[in-house]
Amino acid sequence: MSKTILSVDDSASMRQMVKLTLGGAGYEVIEASDGSDALAKAGGGGVHMVLTDLNMPNMDGLSLIRELRKLPAYKGVPIIFLTTESDGGKKSEAKAAGATAWIVKPFQQQQLLDVVRKVLG
Amino acid sequence: MAAATDPHQIFLEEAAELLIQLEAALLSLEAAPDDRELIATAFRALHTIKGSGAMFGFDAVAEFTHQLESAFDRVRNGQLAPSAELIGIALAAKDHIRDLIGGPDAADPAAGADLLCRVSQLVGAPAAPSQAAPVAAEGRREAMVTWRIRFGLAADSLERGINPLPLLDELRSFGPCTVLALTDAVPPLAELDPVACYLRWDVMLTTDHPRGDIEGVFIFVADECELQLEAVGDAGGRLGDILVRRGDAHPETVETIAAGRERLGTLLVREGVVGEPQLRSALAEQKHVREAAGSQAAAIGSVRVPAERLDNLMDQVGELVIAQARLKQLVAACDDGHIKAVAEEIERLSNGLRDTTMGIRTVPIGSLFDRFRRLVRDLSHDLGKNVRLTMSGEETELDKTVIERLNDPLVHIVRNSLDHGIEDPDARELAGKPRQGCLQLSAAHSGAQVLVKVRDDGRGLDRDRLRAKAEEMGLLVPGAPITDAELLQTIFHPGLSTAAQVTSVSGRGVGMDVVKRAVDGLRGSIEVASVPGEGTEIALTLPLTLAIIDGLLVRVGNGRYVIPLSAVEECVELSTADDLRHTGRNFLSIRGDLVPFIRLRQTFRSPLPADPYQKVVIVAAAERRVGLVVDQVIGDHQTVIKSLSRLHADVANFSGATILGDGTVALILDVGHLVAEGQAAEPPRQAS
Numbered sequence: 001m002s003k004t005i006l007s008v009d010d011s012a013s014m015r016q017m018v019k020l021t022l023g024g025a026g027y028e029v030i031e032a033s034d035g036s037d038a039l040a041k042a043g044g045g046g047v048h049m050v051l052t053d054l055n056m057p058n059m060d061g062l063s064l065i066r067e068l069r070k071l072p073a074y075k076g077v078p079i080i081f082l083t084t085e086s087d088g089g090k091k092s093e094a095k096a097a098g099a100t101a102w103i104v105k106p107f108q109q110q111q112l113l114d115v116v117r118k119v120l121g
Numbered sequence: 122m123a124a125a126t127d128p129h130q131i132f133l134e135e136a137a138e139l140l141i142q143l144e145a146a147l148l149s150l151e152a153a154p155d156d157r158e159l160i161a162t163a164f165r166a167l168h169t170i171k172g173s174g175a176m177f178g179f180d181a182v183a184e185f186t187h188q189l190e191s192a193f194d195r196v197r198n199g200q201l202a203p204s205a206e207l208i209g210i211a212l213a214a215k216d217h218i219r220d221l222i223g224g225p226d227a228a229d230p231a232a233g234a235d236l237l238c239r240v241s242q243l244v245g246a247p248a249a250p251s252q253a254a255p256v257a258a259e260g261r262r263e264a265m266v267t268w269r270i271r272f273g274l275a276a277d278s279l280e281r282g283i284n285p286l287p288l289l290d291e292l293r294s295f296g297p298c299t300v301l302a303l304t305d306a307v308p309p310l311a312e313l314d315p316v317a318c319y320l321r322w323d324v325m326l327t328t329d330h331p332r333g334d335i336e337g338v339f340i341f342v343a344d345e346c347e348l349q350l351e352a353v354g355d356a357g358g359r360l361g362d363i364l365v366r367r368g369d370a371h372p373e374t375v376e377t378i379a380a381g382r383e384r385l386g387t388l389l390v391r392e393g394v395v396g397e398p399q400l401r402s403a404l405a406e407q408k409h410v411r412e413a414a415g416s417q418a419a420a421i422g423s424v425r426v427p428a429e430r431l432d433n434l435m436d437q438v439g440e441l442v443i444a445q446a447r448l449k450q451l452v453a454a455c456d457d458g459h460i461k462a463v464a465e466e467i468e469r470l471s472n473g474l475r476d477t478t479m480g481i482r483t484v485p486i487g488s489l490f491d492r493f494r495r496l497v498r499d500l501s502h503d504l505g506k507n508v509r510l511t512m513s514g515e516e517t518e519l520d521k522t523v524i525e526r527l528n529d530p531l532v533h534i535v536r537n538s539l540d541h542g543i544e545d546p547d548a549r550e551l552a553g554k555p556r557q558g559c560l561q562l563s564a565a566h567s568g569a570q571v572l573v574k575v576r577d578d579g580r581g582l583d584r585d586r587l588r589a590k591a592e593e594m595g596l597l598v599p600g601a602p603i604t605d606a607e608l609l610q611t612i613f614h615p616g617l618s619t620a621a622q623v624t625s626v627s628g629r630g631v632g633m634d635v636v637k638r639a640v641d642g643l644r645g646s647i648e649v650a651s652v653p654g655e656g657t658e659i660a661l662t663l664p665l666t667l668a669i670i671d672g673l674l675v676r677v678g679n680g681r682y683v684i685p686l687s688a689v690e691e692c693v694e695l696s697t698a699d700d701l702r703h704t705g706r707n708f709l710s711i712r713g714d715l716v717p718f719i720r721l722r723q724t725f726r727s728p729l730p731a732d733p734y735q736k737v738v739i740v741a742a743a744e745r746r747v748g749l750v751v752d753q754v755i756g757d758h759q760t761v762i763k764s765l766s767r768l769h770a771d772v773a774n775f776s777g778a779t780i781l782g783d784g785t786v787a788l789i790l791d792v793g794h795l796v797a798e799g800q801a802a803e804p805p806r807q808a809s
Contacts, residue, residue: 010165011173013132020128055168057161084172086291088330088337101341104291106175106183111287 003120004028008038008052008064009082014105018051018082021109022116035059035067045073049120054083054090062093069098078119082107132177136222139166143215147208154203163211164193170218181228182221188237189214192244201244210239265296265329267353267410269367273303273321278345280316289322291338296328299409301402323402325353325409353410360386363403369395428522431482438471438478439763443780445471450783482522486564486573487515489524493535497560500539507546507557508539514564519571523643523663527573530636534575534659535560537633542579542657552654554578567662567688567793570645576658582651584608609649613637662793672779672789674758675738675751678727681787683758683779684749688740688792692754695735709737709748718748719799724774740792747799749790762789774798 005027007018012033019029030047032038034056050068054061061081068074078100085091086104094102101115143166150159167190175183189211195201214236220228270292274283289300303321307313326335332350339348364370374394386404389395395403445468452464490512501508519527543549543558550556561576584605591597591611615634640647645663672683673692693709695718708715718737721727737748762777769775776791 011132011169012135013128013173014176016126016131017128017176020126053172055165057165084168084175086294086334086337088333088335088340091337091340092333095340099341104287104294105172107287111284114284 002026002028003048004030004046005116006030006032006038006042006047006050006052008032008035008050008056008061010034010053010056014053014082017109018112021112025113025117027116027120035061035064038064039067043071043073045071047074047077049116050074050077050079051082051116052079054081054085054094062090062097065094065097065099080115080119082112129177132173132179133222135173136170136182137219139170140215140219142166144212147211147215150203151205151208157197160193160197160203164190164197167193174222179222182218185214185221185233185237186218188240192240195244204243207240207243210236210243214240265327267325267327268332268335269349269351269353269406270324270326270335271303271321271349271367272324272339273347274318274342275345276314276317276319278342279318283342283345285318285320285322288338288342289324292324292326292335295326295330295334297326297409297412299325299405301325301398301405303398303402305396305398321347323405325406327409353406360400360403360407361389363406364389364395364399367399367403369399369403431478435478435482438475441471442475446781447784482520483518484521484524485515486517486519486524486571487512489528489531490515490562490564492528493531493562496532496535497539500536501543501558504539505545506539506543508543508560509557510560510562512562517564517566517571519564519663526639526643527661527663530639530661531562531573531575533633533636535562538575538577538579538657538659542577542581544580548580552580570793571663573661573663574658576656578656581653581655581657582609582612582649584653587611609651612649613647672758673738674755674781674787675736675749676753676755677721677725677751678729680725680727681755681781681785682721682751683787683789684738684740685789685792686757690739690741690746693737693739693748695737695750711739711746711748714746716746716748717799718750719795720750722750722752740796745796745800747796749795 005018005022007015007022007029008031009015009018010033015031015033019031023029030042032041035052036059038050038052039059050065052061052064056064059067061083065079068077068079079098080101080103081094081099082103082105084105091102100119103112103115143163146159146163146166150156150163153159167186171183171186171190174180174186192201192207193211196203196207201207217228217233217236221233272288274285292298293300301323303323304319306321307319313319328335332352335350336348339346361370365372370389371394374392386400390397390400448464449468452461455461494510497508497510538560543560544552544554546556549558559578561574563572563574563576565572587608588597588603591608591614592599594614596611596614597603612633613636637647640661640663643663645661648660648662649657650660651657673686673689675682675684691711693711695709707718707720709718710716716739722731732752735750735752736754737750738754739746739748741747758781763779764777765772765775773794774791775788776794777789779787779789781787
């Protein structure tokens with residue numbers, strides 16, 4: 001059974017790229033355009049991994065991860081940030097909130113795929 | 122949204138949409154500067170354009186947008202007021218981003234640079250009084266600090282999906298960075314586990330990012346990674362100190378060993394105190410800190426110094442180099458090891474001083490050539506021509522003043538080529554040439570001179586019209602015989618233009634005479650070659666005014682002469698057969714080519730009998746070769762060029778003089794002149 005990945009980004013082109021990269025490798029990708037959209041679409045669970053942007057309208061990545069970690073369905077789910085930020089403070093906040101990894105944009109598609117494969121096994 | 126699935130295409134649509142949002146937000150912001158939602162919208166639009174733009178290869182877009190995004194980040198944090206001026210700039214910048222996305226040629230780089238400059242001025246300027254103090258914001262960015270980062274990954278970390286490369290890339294994005302892999306833990310091949318990570322890295326990073334950002338790079342691998350992070354400061358210093366500070370060696374051991382006289386690093390490794398990789402890493406740090414200090418000095422700004430002072434400095438350095446050469450000769454005959462050591466030190470220092478001093482005044486000609494990209498692009502567009510500009514030899518270094526004064530003449534020449542030389546695409550096609558014309562700028566050292574060429578593949582100079590024009594102006598007696606070269610030279614006469622029509626581009630014949638005057642002013646020379654229907658080449662030969670060159674020292678009779686090494690192709694022996702062929706011509710066969718040779722003994726009228734074995738130094742200038750017959754090739758010799766006095770201005774064959782180690786004077790041969798002379802005496806031919 002293919003694993004499901006939730007991709008949260010307000011940039012449609014970024015989402016499409018994630019979808020093409022991971023969908024092509026046999027993963028199921030659910031798209032959400034910001035934090036609240038993600039909670040609405042996948043709050044119930046059934047997701048094996050979350051890839052999220054940091055800066056988004058309505059609800060940003062940090063708030064999203066804090067909300068998700070409160071949900072029992074997301075206890076052990078890896079959450080990875082895909083962002084242009086490389087600010088150390090933001091990173092430690094994300095780590096403290098339970099983020100698994102941090103990938104700085106721009107990145108290579110192969111790099112994303114490698115990380116996802118390793119983390120999901 | 123359209124059914125596009127290509128992320129690249131989606132980005133274009135997305136960016137267009139974001140730009141519309143940005144514009145709307147900016148316009149509303151003008152009326153309601155305190156609306157945080159509008160500010161956030163504007164920021165996010167810029168943020169996404171930057172991030173996604175970088176993702177899909179719109180690097181220029183990402184780079185340009187980054188500055189604006191930073192400005193709006195500050196607006197968002199209350200450090201900058203969304204003034205009417207900022208909004209005005211942002212609106213113009215929005216249009217510029219749209220152009221940039223359209224394609225690199227659609228946007229005007231100058232306008233972009235101007236906008237960025239205005240943004241940074243605005244950001245740099247103190248915020249409006251009502252706003253929060255900007256000091257706190259400034260505190261985040263710190264002064265440039267050099268960090269030593271040593272990190273290693275657990276042996277199984279590669280298997281667990283940790284890739285050190287993105288970590289290194291991220292560090293590199295912070296500033297100038299030297300990365301060295303420590304390979305000492307790599308086991309012999311038989312014991313090597315191919316998926317294990319044996320490497321550790323030493324990274325020397327000079328950055329204004331705070332410590333937290335650097336630690337942040339490793340946050341997500343912290344459990345699998347050993348990390349040491351230390352500020353090196355400016356204390357690069359001696360190798361031993363670096364190794365001790367890093368804890369790779371004990372201070373006492375280093376002291377004891379340093380008392381010896383070999384290079385410390387070699388000794389430490391031989392004694393097994395530190396490993397080879399540690400040493401290389403420490404040396405890399407030493408270098409990195411020195412370079413960082415250098416570039417920071419450059420960042421602080423430049424100091425304006427009158428050119429005269431630099432000339433004086435150069436003169437004195439020249440004298441120093443000469444004195445040092447004499448010292449070297451004296452020391453060679455002396456047995457005292459201490460004096461030898463000092464002499465070597467002085468040699469090293471004076472060489473360094475010489476290179477530095479030379480470097481102060483010279484800049485690569487590429488900085489000048491680069492200005493022509495725009496000129497050629499705009500001009501060919503205006504003229505409806507399709508022209509490709511190619512360049513070579515951009516790294517050729519020339520005295521800065523020469524480069525500055527070369528700009529105007531080159532502009533004239535390039536304009537002439539574009540306007541009169543290169544035909545429009547249709548005419549080119551009719552003539553059987555590719556529709557795209559080619560203009561080539563090149564530079565190369567040619568002995569003590571630099572040869573700058575502008576070549577086009579256009580229609581060439583119209584000799585009939587040139588002649589008619591020259592006769593009309595009374596430069597030529599109608600019907601009088603004239604060589605082709607002389608005819609071409611007439612283009613340098615004031616007021617002569619072969620253009621049937623006067624255009625705004627190259628005007629009415631003013632140009633080439635101005636060019637000639639400017640080149641003469643640089644003590645250079647200008648030559649024109651043109652083949653009808655194939656193109657024109659204008660070659661400027663310019664002196665390297667402050668050159669110290671490598672030369673080949675030769676002896677002819679009892680006089681010694683220096684041949685610029687860059688002109689020397691090879692040295693061969695003059696066989697008795699070639700030597701004795703007095704009746705025939707003076708030719709040598711060099712791999713199938715007949716190369717004429719000049720007997721310098723005869724040219725310099727040396728009265729002494731010739732050495733039994735004469736040598737021939739093959740030299741080349743302007744792609745032609747000639748052999749110079751000398752008595753002895755002594756060896757290479759670094760030469761400070763002293764110009765000849767005005768009294769000797771008319772002396773041919775010599776371009777300058779130099780003082781040798783023993784204090785005697787050697788003349789520097791003017792290879793260009795000798796080659797021309799040799800070729801004129803014996804026109805080139807193919808060996809039968």
